[in-house]
Amino acid sequence: MDGDGGLEPLLDALERDREEISERHVRRARAEIPNFAGVPIEEHRRDSTAAVVLLVGMRRAGIGSLPAEARKGLLELGERRARQGVPLEDMLRSWRMGVEEAMGYATEIAPDLGMDSGTVFGFFQQAFDVVDETMVEIARGHRTDAHPDQDRRDALVRGLLMGELPAEEINAGCVVYGLDPLARYTAFRARAPLDRSTTELDEIFGLVPAPGHRIGLAIAFERELIGFTGGEIPRGRLDLVAVGPAVPAVDLAVSHTAAGRVLAAAETFGLAGVQDLAGAGLHAAVIEDVELGQALGEALIEPVREQAAGEEILHTVAAWMAAGMRVEPAAERLFIHPNTVRYRLRRYEELTGADLAVTDEAFRVWWAVNRDIATRP
Numbered sequence: 001m002d003g004d005g006g007l008e009p010l011l012d013a014l015e016r017d018r019e020e021i022s023e024r025h026v027r028r029a030r031a032e033i034p035n036f037a038g039v040p041i042e043e044h045r046r047d048s049t050a051a052v053v054l055l056v057g058m059r060r061a062g063i064g065s066l067p068a069e070a071r072k073g074l075l076e077l078g079e080r081r082a083r084q085g086v087p088l089e090d091m092l093r094s095w096r097m098g099v100e101e102a103m104g105y106a107t108e109i110a111p112d113l114g115m116d117s118g119t120v121f122g123f124f125q126q127a128f129d130v131v132d133e134t135m136v137e138i139a140r141g142h143r144t145d146a147h148p149d150q151d152r153r154d155a156l157v158r159g160l161l162m163g164e165l166p167a168e169e170i171n172a173g174c175v176v177y178g179l180d181p182l183a184r185y186t187a188f189r190a191r192a193p194l195d196r197s198t199t200e201l202d203e204i205f206g207l208v209p210a211p212g213h214r215i216g217l218a219i220a221f222e223r224e225l226i227g228f229t230g231g232e233i234p235r236g237r238l239d240l241v242a243v244g245p246a247v248p249a250v251d252l253a254v255s256h257t258a259a260g261r262v263l264a265a266a267e268t269f270g271l272a273g274v275q276d277l278a279g280a281g282l283h284a285a286v287i288e289d290v291e292l293g294q295a296l297g298e299a300l301i302e303p304v305r306e307q308a309a310g311e312e313i314l315h316t317v318a319a320w321m322a323a324g325m326r327v328e329p330a331a332e333r334l335f336i337h338p339n340t341v342r343y344r345l346r347r348y349e350e351l352t353g354a355d356l357a358v359t360d361e362a363f364r365v366w367w368a369v370n371r372d373i374a375t376r377p
Helices: 005-016 018-032 034-038 041-061 068-083 088-109 117-144 148-162 167-176 198-204 249-269 277-288 290-300 310-322 327-334 338-352 359-375
Strands: 184-190 216-221 224-229 240-248 273-275
Touching (some): 005 041, 005 088, 018 034, 034 088, 034 167, 041 068, 041 088, 041 117, 041 167, 148 216, 148 249, 198 216, 249 273, 249 277, 249 359, 277 359, 290 359, 310 338
Parallel strands (some): 240 273
Antiparallel strands (some): 184 240
16 A cells, blocks of 8 residues: 555544544535435435445545445445435435535645645545445446335335334435324224335325325225225225224334224124224224123123024024114114014023113123124134
């Protein structure tokens, strides 16, 4: 490494102060290039620091061309930035900013190192040649990602709904899509054909109520359409959509889990439309509270099922409850005479000891009957 002995103090200083240089670079890039808002700041700092280490390391080793491992890392960096929504031109602009900040810092400390600005400038002129080479690898990686926006959207929605993202990444991801990370959102889940475009999903769930205004995101994931919204789910677009409670973005995993309970209950009991915990919550509890369900089943279902006409009686009780505990509508549903309904209800009371005229007992019967429906083979 002939002639580099005089650069050792500079190389030592750059390596020692790499985090300060990185901080200058990151602060400037995020201030001047809005698209970096989607990059977590700690990741941004880490990548910037790595660039300083690469530059110094190559000069110390007397390497004029990027080593294979560095090329691989830059390729991956380009792919990552594409997924995070940073256009190639912005990424290359930031990369040069990093060298400029390092050069500016080196010029500031040169007098203390006993170096003149000409020596510093000469070193960084050679560094720009390396930068040109790194840009080629970054550009290759950036182009490798054929669907950067969709990948970024998928990662953000999955991460939010599965509770896998730190708060910083949640904030950055929301900013990319113009969403308020401090607002409250409801998670939603639906079964539907998965070959839906992003535009179709936006329309189905009402996620873009006005041009330039987005209130949520949706993706296809594991045989479901999942997402979150800050508004109301349009009715009539899908047979069934389950929604969770409204929560801050950082708590969307809780809402997603609740929506899953609602979806399972709604499918089991044949509910349709937009369903939430207020409408389907009791049905969900019927499925989930196994011990209570078994106890009620033993008292209010098994004594009836043991009878020859037990299934007809249970079916009539279920239809009567579904008809608002009214005899005539239940008879119409079952295509039988109202007196037959009355007889079967009385027979049910005789077999179980339940009094269907008492609200508390009627509710226990409702629970038992619905659990029986849910657990029936």
